[in-house]
Amino acid sequence: MLKKITLKGEQKKVLFLPPTNPIQIKGVAGSGKTTVALYRAKHLLETQANLFKETRIVIFTYNKTLAAYIKAIKPFINGGYQKDSDEIKPKTADGLNVQIINFHSWAYRFAGIEYNQTIMQWTQIEIIEDIINGLSSSTSNILDKSAEFFQEEISWMKGKIFKNKTEYLEAARTGRGTSDRVTKTDKEVIWVVYEKYNQELKTRGKVDFDDYAILTLKKIQNDPNFVPPYTHIIIDEAQDLNKAQILTISKLVSDETNSLSIIADAAQRIFKSGFVWSEVGINVRGGRTIEFKNNYRNTIPIANAALSLLDKENDKSEFTTVKAARKGTDKPKVAYYSDFDEQLNHLDDQLTLLKNNKNLKSTVVLHRTTNGVKQIKEFLDANGFSTELVKSNLPVNYGSDSIKICTMSSVKGLEFNNVIILDLNDDIIPFPAGFIDADDEFHISTERRLLYTCMTRARNNLYLFSSDKENPSRYLKEIKASLLEDISPKNSSRSTYDDDLPF
Numbered sequence: 001m002l003k004k005i006t007l008k009g010e011q012k013k014v015l016f017l018p019p020t021n022p023i024q025i026k027g028v029a030g031s032g033k034t035t036v037a038l039y040r041a042k043h044l045l046e047t048q049a050n051l052f053k054e055t056r057i058v059i060f061t062y063n064k065t066l067a068a069y070i071k072a073i074k075p076f077i078n079g080g081y082q083k084d085s086d087e088i089k090p091k092t093a094d095g096l097n098v099q100i101i102n103f104h105s106w107a108y109r110f111a112g113i114e115y116n117q118t119i120m121q122w123t124q125i126e127i128i129e130d131i132i133n134g135l136s137s138s139t140s141n142i143l144d145k146s147a148e149f150f151q152e153e154i155s156w157m158k159g160k161i162f163k164n165k166t167e168y169l170e171a172a173r174t175g176r177g178t179s180d181r182v183t184k185t186d187k188e189v190i191w192v193v194y195e196k197y198n199q200e201l202k203t204r205g206k207v208d209f210d211d212y213a214i215l216t217l218k219k220i221q222n223d224p225n226f227v228p229p230y231t232h233i234i235i236d237e238a239q240d241l242n243k244a245q246i247l248t249i250s251k252l253v254s255d256e257t258n259s260l261s262i263i264a265d266a267a268q269r270i271f272k273s274g275f276v277w278s279e280v281g282i283n284v285r286g287g288r289t290i291e292f293k294n295n296y297r298n299t300i301p302i303a304n305a306a307l308s309l310l311d312k313e314n315d316k317s318e319f320t321t322v323k324a325a326r327k328g329t330d331k332p333k334v335a336y337y338s339d340f341d342e343q344l345n346h347l348d349d350q351l352t353l354l355k356n357n358k359n360l361k362s363t364v365v366l367h368r369t370t371n372g373v374k375q376i377k378e379f380l381d382a383n384g385f386s387t388e389l390v391k392s393n394l395p396v397n398y399g400s401d402s403i404k405i406c407t408m409s410s411v412k413g414l415e416f417n418n419v420i421i422l423d424l425n426d427d428i429i430p431f432p433a434g435f436i437d438a439d440d441e442f443h444i445s446t447e448r449r450l451l452y453t454c455m456t457r458a459r460n461n462l463y464l465f466s467s468d469k470e471n472p473s474r475y476l477k478e479i480k481a482s483l484l485e486d487i488s489p490k491n492s493s494r495s496t497y498d499d500d501l502p503f
Contacts, residue, residue, distance in 0.1 A: 015040050250281070419463070
């Protein structure tokens, strides 16, 4: 965005919802959910402050890159909206003076976690592998599963805040295909791994990222003098937080206001946390939920291609129906290349073409992996392009002409005129390490929604490139061929991908 906009219709309506008790803003990609949430924060600052009580607002995001982007656009947020008039009468200068932070950064400080106390993913895997090897005599074949399976299950268990084994055994582990494939006997073994894992962390004096919310909750519950620090809380991308994190955040808002503005889109859930509002005691039913159905970001061709991919989801019950998108005629472009180098050379060609047409500003190149991002940056830097990494610990100038580069999971919540996604190969996305079984429908669905989220970051131009024409990502087959323009080199054409293929 990086400019002031004027809210209208359903967007403006959000500002004047009651300043007490939870509300939920559901909406399709590109509907302006995050932007409207910032304007609501500005409106609350202007209308709820008085001489006797300070209005304290915080905006929680899932990751640091989105938090940084919100900080970049907050100088353009203006107030002064009137409920029954289109006239705008600002009471304060433009800008949004509120705290903006991702959950883990906030919890790290609040819980007093020490530097280097947190273990990284690869160390988790090593610990779990050692535990599994030590239990090899067990009769359950669940131990044949990968360490990544147990890591994911442990993360889910901590997110659910199970107090004991009985709670875990009785909990339904839904999402993996049509039924829960983990039996009660398997769960007994998983619980042993879970307890041994936690004991090993304790012995090492370490915690993992899923412990942050648990430690924060304990600190709050054990402090009889705890006073919630905020009068209003806004939670962006709430669908990717887990039960423990949402429950923690709900404890931080004043009892007088209980003001939680929750922004969520189930279609963009790219992590495997999962919870329902009743689990955390939050009621957003009925008139407390507003749905945004208009897509103000994507052109119709881009929106249609992305929705064609999303149509392959088995469960769309929580998705918001798209009502409209921006006018446009250019279809997303797809291309299949022989190898990574050929793909990079054609990336150079496309970027040069955009530059010659003065359309290069606001361009991002995406890859599923960190290593892929590194290779792309090295190539573009060597070929004379100005680049910036969109990374949690780096400042980014979103108003500059530089080409932004980041992982697919880091682009969530952002938008660009041009989005180019590289290496859409089946051994890269769906991400191989995430599979528990060969037909792991839950993982396939999560990765599909990740690609959908990335596709919907594009305002004007979308490019989908595969560097393995013999093994392109299965998701490219799921997008209706007539909605894409194939710009593959003649010797790399994938013309066999027609709508009448038997899969």
